[in-house]
Amino acid sequence: MNALEKEAVSARVQAAWAVLEQVQDPEIPVISLCDLGVVREVRESGALLEVVLTPTYSGCPATEVIAHDVKTALEAAQLGPVATVLQRAPAWTTDWISAKGKAALREYGIAPPGPVPLADAQPICITRRRQPPVPCPRCESTRTERIAPFGSTPCKALYRCLSCHEPFEHFKPI
Ligand SMILES: [Zn+2]
Incomplete structure (x- = not known):
């Protein structure tokens, strides 16, 4: 060629x-x-x-x-x-979502996934790790709670914001 x-x-x-x-x-x-x-x-x-x-x-x-x-x-x-x-x-993996993509999710009202926790190569933690809080995409409050493991699709979980009381979906990191 x-x-x-x-x-x-x-x-x-x-x-x-x-x-x-x-x-x-x-x-x-x-x-x-x-x-x-x-x-x-x-x-x-x-x-x-x-x-x-x-x-x-x-x-x-x-x-x-x-x-x-x-x-x-x-x-x-x-x-x-x-x-x-x-x-x-x-x-x-949700790590493939671009920064622009994550910003678009947030604007749409879906909390974007954080980095995928714990790579396979890392030693296994014996103690139970606390999940980092999922911030509300509307008011950014970290006072949120998960109300269902699945949202409208299996890839999302349903959360509720304890500050603004709005429910929202979180794109689960995988
Ligand atoms: Zn909120």
Whole structure:
């Protein structure tokens, strides 16, 4: 491949990334799939544009919708033919949500996940660790309590703020 061809390849891939930046998560329509960390890679395989997707929570019913939305958006931008590839390992982690994505979640009223606690390589703590408080996305108070382990989707827990009394969802770190 000569330099000119290489440039043409990356232009199509770059255009695809620009389109994908605009494709929102079907469940949280304020965050793009790129900011959510679901789009892992865009590559060309012959004439085919391949988009590698790592679904958030396994069994998340939104996965099919996401693959469909990605394909539709890229084909509408005439960057097709497009194939989506599901890649489940390494597993998606909330650490892949970009800073911009976390800010968007907060504005939307969902408390974004903190960093994933305790990496596998670290020694196991015998004492029970206290979970850091989840601040209220509306008033930022840390006087909050968890009222249910699951919210509208399995990836979120339901909390209530003891200061402003508003319930809110917290995107659980995994
Ligand atoms: Zn509050």
